[in-house]
Amino acid sequence: MTLLAEVGWGGLVQAPTTITWTDITQRVDQVRGVVITRGASDERSETQPGTATLSLDNQDGWLTPGNSASPWSPFVRENAPIRISQAVIPTRSGSSPYPLAMLGDDFDDNRVNTTLWSTPFGGASETGGRMRVPVTTVSTAGFQTVREWALVGSKLTAKLVTLPGANGSSAALASMWVNSTTSGTRLGWRYNAVTGVISAETQTGFFDGTAVGFAYSAINHVWVRVRESGGTVYWESSGDGFGWTVRRSLATPAWVTSQTLAVEFPTTRTGGTNDFVEWDLVGAEVRPRFYGMVNEWPVDWEGLVSKVTISCTDLFKRLNRLPLLRSMVTEQIIQRVPVAYYPLTEPADSISAGDLSGHGLPSMAITQAGAGGTLTMATTEGPAATGDSTPLFTPSTATAGKYLTVDLGSAAQDQLTANPPQIEAWFKTATTGRAILGLYSPDLQYVTVLSLSASGALQIEWTVTGATSLTVETVGSTSGLNDDNWHHLVYDQRIGVAWVDGVNVDPTLAPTPGSDQRFLHIGGYRGTRLWNGALAHVAVYAANVTIGSALATHYNAGANGYAGEAADTRIFRLAEYAGLLSVTVWGSTHDPVDSQGPGGSGVVARMREVEATESGKLFAERDWFGLAYQSRDVRYNPDPASETFTIDYADLEPGTKLSADDQKKINFVEASRPGGATQRVTAPESILAFGTYPPAGGTLSLLKTSDNSVLDAAAWLVSRYAAPAPELREVAIEAYTMPNFLDILDAEISSYFTVFNLPSQAPASSMRVTVEGYTETLKEKSHLIGFHTSASATDSVWVLDDAVYSVLDSTTRLAY
Incomplete structure (x- = not known):
């Protein structure tokens, strides 16, 4: 390794x-080693x-x-x-022809391994822990093997560490070839320093007229390989040696299947200044x-x-220092990158309303029209699932009272000129004939007003000619919106479509191309038709595509906090709030979860609520800036054929322990859900024998959507832990000495393996365990992994008429 x-x-x-x-x-001190901890x-x-x-x-x-x-x-x-x-560097075994995957060298001893590389030529050497091949005008140079290798069903891998420069040359090439017995018939990768192109080639007579080339990327082409599988040769590249991208493929040439092959890393240069190319980690399997x-x-x-x-x-460091989440409505709006966003959720003593778009727009001023009326912040409860308090507009008359105004500025104006606005707002009133908001250009050439008609129907009012009298389009199917309940409105000016409470209410409105709109009024329009009621979460967008239907889904954010969506969908949603686009979901059992609509907690805390509710697992990936979320069914009934590895007890290191105690015992659970019943599940026989063991923290609060689901979750917990069996909780392995070290390194959280040939004092000759986490120490010629494990049988569920999973009173636990 x-x-x-x-x-x-x-x-x-x-x-x-x-x-x-x-x-x-x-630079790494490999005597002290690298210590990594992960999982639970x-x-x-x-x-x-x-x-x-x-x-x-x-x-x-x-x-x-x-x-x-x-x-x-x-x-x-x-x-x-x-x-x-x-x-992990492979070793050669068996007899020639050897699979090319066995050609491995890390070049760390600065001495050419002449067993592998019989003929370094042209000054090629092993220097600084790498294969160094001069790229000179004097002669060709390179590393070369004897003819003893096979590519069928195998692969050749290498890391391209140092590139040669063009250096004034007319040609400067560095390559990795698998050579046939015919000179010039070969396949592999070639880097052209003059053009900066790396190409996947299969040559005949030293030429490939269909070579597939790419501008070399120090991000995507650091690792290259050729691989043969099932009659096809693949040229692949990678940024980390672990995740590979196919760059070219074709049917396996006949010579690949019939000949014994040689490998060569040659270079050549015509003119210019000499330098070198460096390769490393030939044949490495990266984990x-x-x-x-x-x-x-x-x-x-x-x-x-x-x-x-x-x-x-x-990545949990980054996630844990994120600011507390605001309501789901706010987070959904921010995800859509509005030009302007005024949630109107300031404290009661505020005298202005701020923008949360992140564009640094001015705050909205409370503006007086006529005399009298009030506008008081934080007076009315916001949409049901937000937990917000919003302002109450109480004018004396339609033209006497207070409303909010702002000049969005020239930058916003430019965006809204380039792309017609999409507008979103929440409103609540018992009064008809009033304006929700108005957006207009300084010269009043372009005006958009959203209002309610005398029957409480939605009205779209507009002009693109500067007309004093605005064109009014009434959405007849929306009458009665003055019912003093919260409603959600989206208007997409680009296509002239409106949505109310998530429903497309009229697809036939006229599109109203706008320009120069920069003044925004909320709760009235230019001192008239002053709003009598509450308003919240007003946002203006300038997307270059139609987004109204996506904005319409924000209704569920405010009305019910997306209650009822599947747990994996919720994890994805929360990850988006954190700016995290990579989430891998394992498993298929994803129950509906309740609302998490109000703000006030961090994104990790929200994810942990879902994880605990679903008996899932949430952790950071070890190869990527991403999260993994596992549903509970990932652990159901481990299949012996899918074990990550097996290991003899005699091969374990000191520290392996068998535990039998009450650390995990749970025989009494009270659980509840938001707005639901508090319910109890017990294991009377366990309580009689051992006393009462509730879970840490007392009553469980789960984000379930029904009382039955809460009961199922509580029963699942008690059935697994009322009488836990003895288990191996720590398994220490020196992976470096194991022939199956790749399998050991592949073990992930929720992977399982079996320890066999346990001592006679053990309760069984073998025990299957599930990985919960690990601490590993990486040193020179050592990779010690201390796995934190649990008994895999804890998660077994009943399978009808199954010899293993239908044993009465043993493995008849109902799945949850």
Whole structure:
């Protein structure tokens, strides 16, 4: 195994596809090792933020923050992206022809392995832990194997570390070829330093007229490989050596299946200045172990020796420091990037209303029309699921009272000129004939007013000619909106369509192309038709596509907080609020969850509510800036054929423990849901034998949508933990010494494996366990993993007439 530690200087941890990574592996103190923690201690605990700790050589001062002489300055700073992997180098076994996947070299001893590379030529060498091949005008150069390899059903992989430069040459090439027995018949990858193109080629006579080329990317083409499978050859590239993208494919040439092959890494240059190309980690199987950010760069000295010991945290660090969420309505609106957004949720003593669009627009001023009337903030409860308090507009007459006005400014005006506005608002009134809002240009050439008619129907009023009398279109199907209840309105001016309470109420309104609109009035229009009631969450958008139907779904955010949507959908929604676009969902059991409409808690806390409600698992990915969410059925009835690995007890390290205690015992559960009943489930026999064991925290509050679902969740908990069996909770493995180390490294949270040949004192000769988390230490020639585990049988469910899962009083637990 070879450690890989890389830092993305100047990159954004939340944008992994834009990061150019720098390998700092040579700086890592592999005697002290890299320590990584991930997951939870047991299945009853929440997964914790993943961490990594490593010590780095800083003798040149390049890792000293603020050192302008560092080539990485000024990006040696907190929150720098970091990723850590293990590159597993294959070994050759058996007899020739060997599968090409067995050709492996990490070049770390600075001595050419002549067993693998029989003929380095042209000055090619192993230098600085890499294959270094000169790119010179003197002669061709390269590394080459003897003819003893097969590509069928196998692959050749390498990391392209250092590119040659054009350097004034007319041709400068560096390649990775699988060679046939015929000179010039070969396939592989070629980099052209003059054009900056890397190409996937299958050559005959040293030429491929259909080569597929790409502008080389230090992000996407760091790793390259050729792979044959099922009669097809694939050319693939990768940014991390783990996730691969197919760049070209074609039917396997006949020579690939019939000949014994050789591998070559050659170079050539015509004219210009000499330099070199460097390759590394040929044949490596990469397994990501950590992805996150550096918390600090503390510089320590021991005499004249300088070290930097860094601690790193995965994406939960970023998520945990996000501001508290506002209501779902607000978060949904912000996700749509409005030009202007005035939620009107200020405290009661406020004398203005602020913009939350993030564009720094002016606040709205309370404006007096005529004499009398009031406008008091935080007086009326907002839409049902928001938890907001909103202003109450109480005019004396239709022309005497207070309303809100603002000049949105020239930047907003430009956006609304380029794209006709889409307008969103919530309103509540018992009065007809009043204006909800007005949006207009300084010269009144372009005006849009949303109002209620004398029958309480929605009206769209507009002009594009500056006419004093606005054109009025009444949506007849909407009468009665003056029922003193909250209603949601969306008007898409681009296409002339309106939605009320999430329903398309009239698709036949005339589109009204606008221009120069920058003045916004809320609760009236230019001192007339003053609103008598409440208004909230007014937003103006300037999208270059029609978004009205998407905005209409915000009705559910305010009316019911999306109550009833599936748990995985809720996780996706909350992730979007956090600006996180990558969520992987495992499993298929996703019950409906209740509203989380009001604001006031963090996004992680909201996700944890869903996780606890569904008995799921939430954790950060170890290879990507993303979350994984597992439903509870991921753990149902582990299939022996799908075990990640098996291991003999004799191969375990000290620290493996069998536990039998009351740490997890639960035989008494009271649970409730928002607006529902409080219910109790008990295990009388367990209570009689051991006493009462409620869950930590007492009564469970679950985001269920029915009392029956709450009862099912409580019963599930009691059935699993009223009488927990003895279990292995810690399993320590030195993966480096195991022949199945790749399988061990593939073990993920909720993976399962079996320990067999347990000592005679154990309750069974073998025990299957589920991974809850782990602590691993990566050192030179060592990879010790201490798995935190639980008994897989805890999650078994009843299967009718199944020999294993229908044993009376043993495995007849009903699935939930």
